[in-house]
Amino acid sequence: MPCSQALKGLETLPGIMHSTCIASGYPGFVAVNRRELDAHVPLSWPLFDADGTPLLAAGERLPSEADLDWLFTMFAPHRPLPEGASTGEAAGRTEAANSASPLDTATSSASTVYLHGLPVPLPIGAWLQVRVAPDAETTRVRARLIGRAPNGMLIITPPSAGETRLPLSAGDRLALWTFPGDNLYEFTCEVHSVHHGPFDYVVLSRPSQVRETPVRRTPRVDTRLVARLSPLDETSRASFTRMLADPEDTPEWLVLVRDISADGAGIVAKTALPEGCAHVALQFRVPIGADVVPILGMAAVRGAEGPRADGTWTYGLEFMQMDTRNKAAIRCFVYESRLTDPRATH
Known part of the structure; x- marks a missing residue:
């Protein structure tokens, strides 16, 4: 199916593709009331922001009631629906939040969230660094993830450096890097298509050749x-x-x-x-x-x-x-x- 037809179909199927336009009502999640939480009790379930971005893992404690108030001031905490009611995407995000969290106080191994078998945790809105031709020493530019589909295809903003956009064509191979909060991920994608309406965006193939690098000390x-x-x-x-x-x-x-x-x-x-x-x-x-x-x-x-x-x-x-x-x-x-x-x- 041509990509334009696939994207048209997604408009009538909420939850198949998630973009930054969806600020609330994320499929498979329900808003949490402040009164449901106690800073001195471990969380019974993981918390997510309204757009599905992981916040805290199940079992974590908040340091104080003030921290809990801060959480609700800065975010709109949501929790997954009961297991039987969760969508595949929600279930995947729940697994990711429970397996590892950037806020985890314990010593943790590499975190993993699977998109159809690919360990690439990519929350909507994640920054990506992009290079055309993975093996070339060309300049890296940046892009932002604005959507994804269950089959792992990614929708990103046009890669650019300042006002200069990277020229892309269908079939180009890209190297991409992202840091979701714990480990650094490098992977490759192929440009599926480039679009200029109703806004500018690029559709990429499902990530492949994924390499995860644990980050124990951050650079300065x-x-x-x-x-x-x-x-x-x-x-x-x-x-x-x-x-x-x-x-x-x-x-x-x-x-x-x-x-x-x-x-x-x-x-x-x-x-x-x-x-x-x-x-x-x-x-x-x-x-x-x-x-x-x-x-x-x-x-x-x-x-x-x-x-x-x-x-x-x-x-x-x-x-x-x-x-x-x-x-x-x-x-x-x-x-x-x-x-x-x-x-x-x-």
């Missing part, structure tokens, strides 16, 4: 983020706990986060930190896709340089105390930054 990327920094006293962990309980009494000032990894950050401060300051609390926000995620953690000061010519000081920070959700968010931010940078080679 340059960035420009504003952060609030608070010095902590010699009883650093107790001071950090007090700051969480009563942030109004905590002194703070703004600093520039100039580079970041899941393990630490480099900052630029307008003035020197207090003499003898060995630990700080750091609060900032990272963009992940269309979301902005708040980050809060304690860090050890590992190096200082200054004053520089402009009077500023630079410091290296090592994250010492940060919940796993925040670390997962930073990992996602780092790899999304690399996926949107054609120069990155992972």
Whole structure:
């Protein structure tokens, strides 16, 4: 069947293809009421956002009621329908969420979600890095996954670098990379067709030649983020706990986060930190896709340089105390930054 006919048929069959246009009512899932959850009780089922993106795995605990409130502020949590009522797609996503999660606090092996036998977890909206001719050393550009079908065919935005689009034709072979939050995936697809109406999109074959690379340490990327920094006293962990309980009494000032990894950050401060300051609390926000995620953690000061010519000081920070959700968010931010940078080679 020609692709145009197949896509036309999908319009009358909800659930066969899922795109970013579907913001709620995801097939096989039902919205969760805030009163159904208790932060001190393990989740009875995995939680998903309204578009089907996994949030938390079954059995996970939320650190506090405040974290639970945050979850409902940032997302629209859904859970799978009872097993007999779940669609194949919902069942696959449930299996993926339970097998591994970027928020899992335990030591986990590689996560796997199967699309008709292919271990490629690809949530709608995922960033992809794309190269024409997998074996060639050509420039990588980026695209975004906007839909997929049960047979594993993918629908993506036209791969581009800035305003320049990658010229594609049916039959072209592509190499693609994605980072869904735990491991890095590399795979190949063939261009099935290129469309310019009712909007521009590209249909790809089902992924093949999948290679999964565990990511134990994230690389460092340059960035420009504003952060609030608070010095902590010699009883650093107790001071950090007090700051969480009563942030109004905590002194703070703004600093520039100039580079970041899941393990630490480099900052630029307008003035020197207090003499003898060995630990700080750091609060900032990272963009992940269309979301902005708040980050809060304690860090050890590992190096200082200054004053520089402009009077500023630079410091290296090592994250010492940060919940796993925040670390997962930073990992996602780092790899999304690399996926949107054609120069990155992972």
